Amino acid sequence: MPDDRDADATDNDTAPSDPTAQPDPIAAARAGCLKLFVGFLIANAVGFGLAAWVALTQGPGWLLPVAFFGPGAAYLLVFGATAIPRFVRQAREAVATAPSPESAAAVAAGEGVEAGTAAKPPTASRDAGDALPTVTVAGTEPGAVLAHRLKQVGVPWGCQFGCLVVAAVFWNGILSSFVVNVIRGWNRGGLVRWGELLFLSPFLAVGLVMIGAALYTGLAWFVSSLVGRVAVELSGHPLAPGAAGRVHVAQAGLVPLGRVRVGLVCTEEATYVAGTSNSTAKKEVEKHPVADPDATGGALPLTAEFTVPRGAMHTFHAPNNKVTWTVRVTGRALGVLPYRADFGFTVSPEDP
Secondary structure (H helix, E strand, O other), X not given: OOOHHHHHHHHHXXXXXXXXXXXXXXXXXXXXXXXXXXXXXXXXXXXXXXXXHHHHOOOXXXXXXXXXXXXXXXXXXXXXXXXXXXXXXXXXXXXXXXXEEOOHHHHHOOOOOOOOOXXXXXXXXXXXXXXXXXXXXXXXXXXXXXXXXXXXOOOOHHHHHHHHHHHHHHHHHHHHXXXXXXXXXXXXXXXXXXXXXXXXXXXXXXXXXXXXXXXXXXXXXHHHHHHOEEEEEEXXXXXXXXXXXXXXXXXXXXXXXXXXXXXXXXXXXXXXXXXXXXXXXXXXXXXXXXXXXXXXXXXXXXXXXXXXXXOOOOOEEOOOEEEEEEEEEEEEXXXXXXXXXXXXXXXOOOOO
Protein backbone atom coordinates (compact mmCIF):
# COMPACT_ATOMS: atom_id res chain seq x y z
CA MET A 1 0.00 0.00 0.00
CA PRO A 2 1.58 3.31 -1.01
CA ASP A 3 2.52 5.70 1.72
CA ASP A 4 0.26 8.75 1.97
CA ARG A 5 3.30 10.90 2.70
CA ASP A 6 4.88 9.83 -0.59
CA ALA A 7 1.67 10.70 -2.40
CA ASP A 8 1.60 14.09 -0.71
CA ALA A 9 5.24 14.70 -1.65
CA THR A 10 4.52 13.71 -5.24
CA ASP A 11 1.55 16.06 -5.35
CA ASN A 12 3.67 18.88 -3.97
CA ASP A 13 6.43 18.23 -6.48
CA THR A 14 4.06 18.31 -9.44
CA ALA A 15 1.95 21.20 -8.18
CA PRO A 16 2.29 24.33 -10.28
CA SER A 17 4.21 27.19 -8.83
CA ASP A 18 2.43 30.22 -7.46
CA PRO A 19 1.69 32.50 -10.43
CA THR A 20 2.02 35.55 -8.22
CA ALA A 21 5.74 34.76 -7.90
CA GLN A 22 6.38 35.69 -11.55
CA PRO A 23 8.92 38.49 -11.96
CA ASP A 24 7.79 42.01 -12.75
CA PRO A 25 9.00 43.05 -16.25
CA ILE A 26 9.61 46.63 -15.06
CA ALA A 27 11.67 45.38 -12.12
CA ALA A 28 13.62 43.10 -14.47
CA ALA A 29 14.37 46.05 -16.75
CA ARG A 30 15.53 48.19 -13.84
CA ALA A 31 17.76 45.40 -12.53
CA GLY A 32 19.24 44.96 -15.99
CA CYS A 33 19.98 48.68 -16.31
CA LEU A 34 21.56 48.75 -12.85
CA LYS A 35 23.88 45.86 -13.72
CA LEU A 36 24.74 47.52 -17.03
CA PHE A 37 25.63 50.82 -15.35
CA VAL A 38 27.72 49.32 -12.56
CA GLY A 39 29.60 46.93 -14.83
CA PHE A 40 30.22 49.57 -17.48
CA LEU A 41 31.52 52.05 -14.91
CA ILE A 42 33.93 49.45 -13.51
CA ALA A 43 35.08 48.53 -17.02
CA ASN A 44 35.67 52.19 -17.86
CA ALA A 45 37.63 52.66 -14.64
CA VAL A 46 39.86 49.74 -15.69
CA GLY A 47 40.22 51.27 -19.15
CA PHE A 48 41.18 54.63 -17.67
CA GLY A 49 43.86 52.95 -15.58
CA LEU A 50 45.24 51.04 -18.56
CA ALA A 51 45.27 54.21 -20.71
CA ALA A 52 47.11 56.10 -17.97
CA TRP A 53 49.66 53.30 -17.74
CA VAL A 54 50.20 53.36 -21.54
CA ALA A 55 50.66 57.15 -21.45
CA LEU A 56 53.14 57.02 -18.54
CA THR A 57 55.20 54.29 -20.20
CA GLN A 58 55.08 56.16 -23.54
CA GLY A 59 53.57 53.23 -25.37
CA PRO A 60 52.54 53.33 -29.04
CA GLY A 61 49.89 55.88 -29.97
CA TRP A 62 47.46 53.31 -31.33
CA LEU A 63 47.49 51.44 -28.01
CA LEU A 64 46.07 54.39 -26.04
CA PRO A 65 42.48 54.30 -27.46
CA VAL A 66 42.52 50.50 -27.42
CA ALA A 67 43.44 50.48 -23.73
CA PHE A 68 40.83 53.11 -22.89
CA PHE A 69 37.87 51.71 -24.86
CA GLY A 70 38.80 48.02 -24.83
CA PRO A 71 37.47 47.00 -21.38
CA GLY A 72 34.17 48.85 -21.92
CA ALA A 73 33.71 47.33 -25.36
CA ALA A 74 34.49 43.85 -24.06
CA TYR A 75 32.03 44.26 -21.19
CA LEU A 76 29.24 45.43 -23.51
CA LEU A 77 29.84 42.50 -25.84
CA VAL A 78 29.73 39.98 -23.00
CA PHE A 79 26.72 41.67 -21.40
CA GLY A 80 24.86 41.81 -24.70
CA ALA A 81 25.59 38.17 -25.50
CA THR A 82 24.55 36.79 -22.10
CA ALA A 83 22.44 39.10 -19.96
CA ILE A 84 20.24 40.98 -22.43
CA PRO A 85 18.56 37.89 -23.98
CA ARG A 86 17.86 36.57 -20.49
CA PHE A 87 16.28 39.83 -19.34
CA VAL A 88 14.16 40.06 -22.48
CA ARG A 89 12.98 36.46 -22.07
CA GLN A 90 12.11 36.99 -18.40
CA ALA A 91 10.20 40.17 -19.18
CA ARG A 92 8.19 38.48 -21.94
CA GLU A 93 7.41 35.48 -19.75
CA ALA A 94 6.33 37.77 -16.91
CA VAL A 95 4.00 39.72 -19.19
CA ALA A 96 2.55 36.55 -20.70
CA THR A 97 1.89 34.83 -17.36
CA ALA A 98 1.21 37.75 -15.01
CA PRO A 99 -1.91 37.12 -12.90
CA SER A 100 -4.53 39.71 -12.00
CA PRO A 101 -4.78 40.07 -8.19
CA GLU A 102 -8.27 41.44 -7.48
CA SER A 103 -8.50 44.04 -4.74
CA ALA A 104 -10.71 44.42 -1.72
CA ALA A 105 -12.27 47.39 -3.48
CA ALA A 106 -13.47 45.03 -6.21
CA VAL A 107 -15.13 42.88 -3.55
CA ALA A 108 -16.88 45.94 -2.20
CA ALA A 109 -18.12 46.64 -5.71
CA GLY A 110 -19.76 43.23 -5.74
CA GLU A 111 -17.53 41.49 -8.24
CA GLY A 112 -17.40 38.32 -6.11
CA VAL A 113 -13.65 37.77 -5.85
CA GLU A 114 -12.26 36.92 -2.46
CA ALA A 115 -9.90 39.56 -1.11
CA GLY A 116 -6.23 38.68 -1.35
CA THR A 117 -6.69 35.99 -4.02
CA ALA A 118 -5.64 36.05 -7.64
CA ALA A 119 -8.25 35.63 -10.31
CA LYS A 120 -7.39 32.98 -12.85
CA PRO A 121 -6.78 34.65 -16.20
CA PRO A 122 -9.22 33.54 -18.87
CA THR A 123 -7.40 31.56 -21.52
CA ALA A 124 -8.45 30.18 -24.86
CA SER A 125 -8.97 26.43 -24.77
CA ARG A 126 -6.39 24.66 -26.87
CA ASP A 127 -4.63 21.35 -27.46
CA ALA A 128 -1.03 20.81 -26.52
CA GLY A 129 0.19 21.22 -30.09
CA ASP A 130 -1.83 24.29 -31.00
CA ALA A 131 -0.61 27.89 -30.80
CA LEU A 132 -3.87 29.74 -30.22
CA PRO A 133 -3.79 33.20 -28.62
CA THR A 134 -4.06 33.47 -24.85
CA VAL A 135 -5.97 36.18 -23.02
CA THR A 136 -3.90 37.36 -20.07
CA VAL A 137 -5.50 39.65 -17.53
CA ALA A 138 -3.29 42.61 -16.59
CA GLY A 139 -2.49 42.96 -12.91
CA THR A 140 -4.18 45.71 -10.91
CA GLU A 141 -3.97 47.12 -7.39
CA PRO A 142 -6.67 48.38 -5.00
CA GLY A 143 -7.86 51.82 -6.02
CA ALA A 144 -8.46 54.80 -3.73
CA VAL A 145 -11.52 56.10 -5.62
CA LEU A 146 -12.47 53.31 -8.03
CA ALA A 147 -12.02 49.55 -7.74
CA HIS A 148 -8.87 48.95 -9.79
CA ARG A 149 -5.65 50.93 -10.02
CA LEU A 150 -3.74 50.22 -13.23
CA LYS A 151 0.00 49.70 -13.49
CA GLN A 152 2.16 51.83 -15.74
CA VAL A 153 3.68 49.90 -18.64
CA GLY A 154 6.88 50.39 -20.58
CA VAL A 155 10.50 50.93 -19.60
CA PRO A 156 10.87 53.93 -17.24
CA TRP A 157 12.18 57.12 -18.83
CA GLY A 158 15.13 57.25 -16.44
CA CYS A 159 16.29 53.78 -17.49
CA GLN A 160 15.92 54.67 -21.17
CA PHE A 161 17.90 57.88 -20.64
CA GLY A 162 20.73 56.12 -18.81
CA CYS A 163 21.04 53.36 -21.39
CA LEU A 164 21.05 55.84 -24.27
CA VAL A 165 23.67 58.01 -22.57
CA VAL A 166 25.95 55.00 -22.10
CA ALA A 167 25.43 53.91 -25.71
CA ALA A 168 25.94 57.44 -27.10
CA VAL A 169 29.12 58.03 -25.07
CA PHE A 170 30.55 54.67 -26.09
CA TRP A 171 29.67 55.04 -29.79
CA ASN A 172 30.75 58.66 -30.18
CA GLY A 173 33.84 58.11 -28.03
CA ILE A 174 35.16 55.44 -30.39
CA LEU A 175 34.09 57.43 -33.45
CA SER A 176 35.85 60.57 -32.21
CA SER A 177 39.28 58.93 -32.53
CA PHE A 178 38.73 58.42 -36.28
CA VAL A 179 37.37 61.95 -36.72
CA VAL A 180 40.37 63.42 -34.89
CA ASN A 181 42.77 61.55 -37.18
CA VAL A 182 40.99 62.91 -40.26
CA ILE A 183 41.09 66.49 -38.91
CA ARG A 184 44.78 66.17 -38.03
CA GLY A 185 45.47 65.12 -41.62
CA TRP A 186 43.75 68.27 -42.88
CA ASN A 187 45.68 70.48 -40.44
CA ARG A 188 48.97 69.05 -41.70
CA GLY A 189 48.09 70.25 -45.17
CA GLY A 190 46.90 66.95 -46.48
CA LEU A 191 44.22 66.53 -49.12
CA VAL A 192 40.60 65.98 -48.22
CA ARG A 193 40.01 62.25 -48.25
CA TRP A 194 36.46 62.02 -49.53
CA GLY A 195 36.48 58.26 -49.22
CA GLU A 196 37.04 58.51 -45.47
CA LEU A 197 34.32 61.14 -45.15
CA LEU A 198 31.81 59.00 -47.04
CA PHE A 199 32.74 55.99 -44.92
CA LEU A 200 32.34 57.90 -41.63
CA SER A 201 29.17 59.83 -42.54
CA PRO A 202 26.64 57.06 -41.68
CA PHE A 203 28.38 56.40 -38.37
CA LEU A 204 28.28 60.13 -37.61
CA ALA A 205 24.56 60.17 -38.41
CA VAL A 206 23.95 57.29 -36.01
CA GLY A 207 25.90 59.11 -33.31
CA LEU A 208 23.81 62.27 -33.78
CA VAL A 209 20.59 60.22 -33.61
CA MET A 210 21.78 58.66 -30.34
CA ILE A 211 22.51 62.09 -28.89
CA GLY A 212 19.08 63.35 -29.96
CA ALA A 213 17.34 60.29 -28.48
CA ALA A 214 19.25 60.72 -25.23
CA LEU A 215 18.21 64.39 -25.03
CA TYR A 216 14.56 63.48 -25.71
CA THR A 217 14.43 60.73 -23.08
CA GLY A 218 16.29 62.99 -20.64
CA LEU A 219 13.63 65.67 -21.09
CA ALA A 220 10.87 63.08 -20.64
CA TRP A 221 12.55 61.81 -17.46
CA PHE A 222 12.84 65.37 -16.12
CA VAL A 223 9.17 66.07 -16.85
CA SER A 224 8.01 62.79 -15.27
CA SER A 225 10.05 63.64 -12.16
CA LEU A 226 8.37 67.03 -11.92
CA VAL A 227 4.90 65.57 -12.45
CA GLY A 228 5.46 62.74 -9.95
CA ARG A 229 3.14 59.77 -9.63
CA VAL A 230 0.04 59.68 -11.80
CA ALA A 231 -2.63 57.17 -10.72
CA VAL A 232 -5.21 55.78 -13.15
CA GLU A 233 -8.17 53.81 -11.77
CA LEU A 234 -11.02 51.95 -13.44
CA SER A 235 -14.44 51.07 -12.06
CA GLY A 236 -14.27 47.55 -13.51
CA HIS A 237 -11.65 45.22 -14.90
CA PRO A 238 -11.39 43.45 -17.31
CA LEU A 239 -13.83 45.11 -19.68
CA ALA A 240 -15.57 43.52 -22.67
CA PRO A 241 -16.24 45.32 -25.98
CA GLY A 242 -19.31 47.53 -25.56
CA ALA A 243 -18.96 47.66 -21.77
CA ALA A 244 -19.29 51.00 -19.98
CA GLY A 245 -16.92 52.12 -17.26
CA ARG A 246 -15.43 55.07 -15.42
CA VAL A 247 -11.83 56.21 -15.25
CA HIS A 248 -10.30 58.37 -12.53
CA VAL A 249 -6.93 60.11 -12.96
CA ALA A 250 -5.09 61.77 -10.06
CA GLN A 251 -1.59 63.12 -9.50
CA ALA A 252 0.88 63.51 -6.62
CA GLY A 253 3.87 65.62 -7.66
CA LEU A 254 5.63 68.97 -7.44
CA VAL A 255 4.28 70.49 -10.68
CA PRO A 256 0.56 70.20 -11.52
CA LEU A 257 -0.20 68.60 -14.86
CA GLY A 258 -2.37 70.68 -17.18
CA ARG A 259 -4.17 70.16 -20.48
CA VAL A 260 -4.71 66.51 -19.54
CA ARG A 261 -6.07 64.26 -22.25
CA VAL A 262 -7.13 60.63 -21.62
CA GLY A 263 -7.73 57.98 -24.25
CA LEU A 264 -7.85 54.25 -24.95
CA VAL A 265 -5.10 52.92 -27.23
CA CYS A 266 -4.95 49.49 -28.89
CA THR A 267 -1.50 48.36 -30.02
CA GLU A 268 -0.75 45.40 -32.27
CA GLU A 269 2.68 43.76 -32.27
CA ALA A 270 3.86 41.16 -34.78
CA THR A 271 7.16 39.26 -34.92
CA TYR A 272 8.50 38.16 -38.28
CA VAL A 273 11.17 35.52 -38.82
CA ALA A 274 13.56 36.20 -41.69
CA GLY A 275 16.25 33.54 -41.93
CA THR A 276 17.98 33.38 -38.54
CA SER A 277 16.88 36.82 -37.33
CA ASN A 278 13.61 38.09 -35.87
CA SER A 279 12.10 41.52 -36.41
CA THR A 280 9.17 43.02 -34.53
CA ALA A 281 6.68 45.54 -35.93
CA LYS A 282 4.56 47.58 -33.52
CA LYS A 283 1.63 49.78 -34.51
CA GLU A 284 -1.16 51.62 -32.73
CA VAL A 285 -4.25 50.44 -34.59
CA GLU A 286 -7.02 52.13 -32.55
CA LYS A 287 -7.29 55.33 -30.52
CA HIS A 288 -10.46 56.33 -28.70
CA PRO A 289 -10.68 59.63 -26.76
CA VAL A 290 -12.11 59.52 -23.25
CA ALA A 291 -11.44 62.96 -21.74
CA ASP A 292 -10.60 66.10 -23.70
CA PRO A 293 -9.14 69.20 -21.99
CA ASP A 294 -11.58 71.46 -23.85
CA ALA A 295 -14.47 69.63 -22.17
CA THR A 296 -12.99 68.81 -18.74
CA GLY A 297 -10.68 71.79 -18.28
CA GLY A 298 -7.62 69.55 -18.33
CA ALA A 299 -6.93 69.70 -14.58
CA LEU A 300 -6.41 66.78 -12.20
CA PRO A 301 -8.03 64.93 -10.57
CA LEU A 302 -10.65 64.09 -13.16
CA THR A 303 -13.27 61.37 -13.59
CA ALA A 304 -14.82 60.47 -16.93
CA GLU A 305 -17.17 57.86 -18.29
CA PHE A 306 -16.36 55.82 -21.38
CA THR A 307 -17.46 52.81 -23.39
CA VAL A 308 -15.16 50.21 -24.90
CA PRO A 309 -15.88 50.24 -28.64
CA ARG A 310 -18.10 47.44 -29.86
CA GLY A 311 -16.30 45.00 -32.09
CA ALA A 312 -12.91 45.95 -30.64
CA MET A 313 -10.23 43.28 -30.71
CA HIS A 314 -9.65 41.78 -27.29
CA THR A 315 -6.32 41.54 -25.53
CA PHE A 316 -4.31 38.43 -26.41
CA HIS A 317 -0.79 37.02 -26.53
CA ALA A 318 0.39 34.55 -29.16
CA PRO A 319 3.89 33.30 -30.04
CA ASN A 320 4.28 35.84 -32.87
CA ASN A 321 1.42 38.28 -32.33
CA LYS A 322 0.16 40.40 -29.48
CA VAL A 323 -2.68 42.88 -28.95
CA THR A 324 -2.57 45.14 -25.90
CA TRP A 325 -4.78 47.93 -24.58
CA THR A 326 -3.64 50.91 -22.53
CA VAL A 327 -5.12 54.02 -20.97
CA ARG A 328 -2.93 56.86 -22.25
CA VAL A 329 -2.58 60.06 -20.22
CA THR A 330 -0.98 63.09 -21.85
CA GLY A 331 -0.63 66.66 -20.67
CA ARG A 332 1.63 69.65 -20.17
CA ALA A 333 3.85 70.51 -17.21
CA LEU A 334 4.56 74.20 -16.65
CA GLY A 335 2.38 74.84 -19.67
CA VAL A 336 4.96 73.76 -22.27
CA LEU A 337 6.72 70.52 -21.23
CA PRO A 338 5.00 67.44 -22.76
CA TYR A 339 4.08 64.44 -20.58
CA ARG A 340 2.85 60.99 -21.58
CA ALA A 341 2.28 57.73 -19.71
CA ASP A 342 0.51 54.46 -20.60
CA PHE A 343 -1.31 52.20 -18.13
CA GLY A 344 -2.19 48.65 -19.11
CA PHE A 345 -5.66 47.12 -18.87
CA THR A 346 -7.43 44.14 -20.42
CA VAL A 347 -10.25 43.94 -22.93
CA SER A 348 -11.80 40.49 -22.57
CA PRO A 349 -13.38 38.55 -25.46
CA GLU A 350 -16.91 39.62 -26.31
CA ASP A 351 -19.61 37.28 -25.05
CA PRO A 352 -21.18 35.24 -27.89
